[in-house]
Amino acid sequence: GSYAGALRPQIHFSPPQNFMNDPNGMFVDANGTWHLYYQYNPTGIVAGNQHWGHATSTDLYHWVNQPIALFPPEERVYVFSGSAVVDVNNTSGFFPSQDNGVVAMFTLARYYENGTAGPQTQNIAYSRDGGYTFEYYDTNPVIDSISSQFRDPKVSWYEDHWVVVVSYAQEFVVGFWTSPDLKNWTFASNFTAHGLLGAQYECPNLVKMPVRDASGAVIDEKYVLAISIQPGAPLGGSVTEYFLGDFNGTHFTPSDAITRLTDFAKDNYAAQFFYGVPDGQNQVNMGWASNWQYAQRVPTGNLEGWRSSMTVPRVKYLTEAPRIGMVMVDEIYDLTPILDSRLKNSTFGNGTVALDYSSVDSGALYIEVNVTNINTFDLKDYSTLNISFASPASGEILQSGFYFGGDNPFFVNRGGIKGFDNIFFTDKFSTADVYSTGSDNGIASWSMKAVIDRSIFEVFVDRGIHAGTVVFYPTQPLTTLNLAAQLPAGARVSVDIWSLKSAWA
Numbered sequence: 001g002s003y004a005g006a007l008r009p010q011i012h013f014s015p016p017q018n019f020m021n022d023p024n025g026m027f028v029d030a031n032g033t034w035h036l037y038y039q040y041n042p043t044g045i046v047a048g049n050q051h052w053g054h055a056t057s058t059d060l061y062h063w064v065n066q067p068i069a070l071f072p073p074e075e076r077v078y079v080f081s082g083s084a085v086v087d088v089n090n091t092s093g094f095f096p097s098q099d100n101g102v103v104a105m106f107t108l109a110r111y112y113e114n115g116t117a118g119p120q121t122q123n124i125a126y127s128r129d130g131g132y133t134f135e136y137y138d139t140n141p142v143i144d145s146i147s148s149q150f151r152d153p154k155v156s157w158y159e160d161h162w163v164v165v166v167s168y169a170q171e172f173v174v175g176f177w178t179s180p181d182l183k184n185w186t187f188a189s190n191f192t193a194h195g196l197l198g199a200q201y202e203c204p205n206l207v208k209m210p211v212r213d214a215s216g217a218v219i220d221e222k223y224v225l226a227i228s229i230q231p232g233a234p235l236g237g238s239v240t241e242y243f244l245g246d247f248n249g250t251h252f253t254p255s256d257a258i259t260r261l262t263d264f265a266k267d268n269y270a271a272q273f274f275y276g277v278p279d280g281q282n283q284v285n286m287g288w289a290s291n292w293q294y295a296q297r298v299p300t301g302n303l304e305g306w307r308s309s310m311t312v313p314r315v316k317y318l319t320e321a322p323r324i325g326m327v328m329v330d331e332i333y334d335l336t337p338i339l340d341s342r343l344k345n346s347t348f349g350n351g352t353v354a355l356d357y358s359s360v361d362s363g364a365l366y367i368e369v370n371v372t373n374i375n376t377f378d379l380k381d382y383s384t385l386n387i388s389f390a391s392p393a394s395g396e397i398l399q400s401g402f403y404f405g406g407d408n409p410f411f412v413n414r415g416g417i418k419g420f421d422n423i424f425f426t427d428k429f430s431t432a433d434v435y436s437t438g439s440d441n442g443i444a445s446w447s448m449k450a451v452i453d454r455s456i457f458e459v460f461v462d463r464g465i466h467a468g469t470v471v472f473y474p475t476q477p478l479t480t481l482n483l484a485a486q487l488p489a490g491a492r493v494s495v496d497i498w499s500l501k502s503a504w505a
């Protein structure tokens, strides 16, 4: 596949060609190589015929496409989502003479000849070459099932045993099972019907994260249980929610009854955390940047022969945010390897920035905006900061910005982009309560970091407490940026814009 298409993201992972959905099997090995597997249809531009595609990276931006890692074992049996671990101590017995053996655990989904769904079971395969090629275990399945909706095992290590979370999708249950060896699994507990249900629970993830104070110091740690629901998200289609709590090796106990969403827009689903990030450090994940409502229809399929990218890699930890309580923060994983030149760096009160970035080959930018000294008692309707990206050729525009006086002060609007006409392709997204610092004394500051990459915009508001992932499909490339600030008296905005190097050129 060529990565030259006008809609093809240049700093994001997308498959060489054909259809991709969930990230799978992610782990980082002892040499610092990140492995990304993914739900892949190598023969079609819509979902179906699922295999595990594979790619590797040493910096999470430059990816090397690898041969397909898992193939369907039989006709009408497909390899659905799952995870992978490095079995350093050879608990499984598959690796008598090495400490870099990889075990993948995944769902096999059987279909009958008439097309109806048969049982979904949990299975393992092992790799003696560090995750490039796998052998199916000869006594699969390792967790049998009588359900056709039982899937997406995510394995992790807890003190002295393996734990897997797996979804009983249409019963709204996440099952917790334990194992000494990845082969023999014992039921431990169920987490049932919490939060938003939608029509199915999918792709659970259980992960331990540091809790940091506003200065960044680690003050605690907590478990996150993330569940992806689909269909039936509040904005339509698919979305991911998460719960905070404690885990004792067999049971997850939520700390509160709050349902938190990972994204305020619609294009971040089934994110998976990498296995192997050292204990106590921030976690790292990537999501599927699409939504089942329209993933199989987006125009990249007909125009360029591929569908879906992942989100940028994200660094995750927890923090206490004023008024909204404890939340998972998203930071963009270190962009240094793809940072190119600084195109703009200015500070002002009221004013505008106009930038023509048509000469940036990748079409990709990193944008940072900080507004300080906002007197929240002096906010007027006209106190705004708008940042938009446009195509002078077609007049298309992607808008985002901040309404200082409003209830939902940050917004993104893709309604001015014309290359995809679909009833479910929601135009506008917004998020509330985006001042986390200083609002007690009436003087607030506000920040935004974003990447735009041809057909995907990801924005991280207020230190990453609010994240929005928005795909968009212009008929002509967006090549100009405009920022306009009308701030309350005394407020200052500083703007920093960098071009990004293509990781695929």
Ligand code: FRU
Pocket: 021, 022, 039, 047, 050, 080, 081, 082, 107, 151, 152, 202, 203, 270
């Ligand atoms: C989530 C999902 C998973 C399943 C996979 C199949 O997007 O439906 O539950 O394993 O996709 O491709």
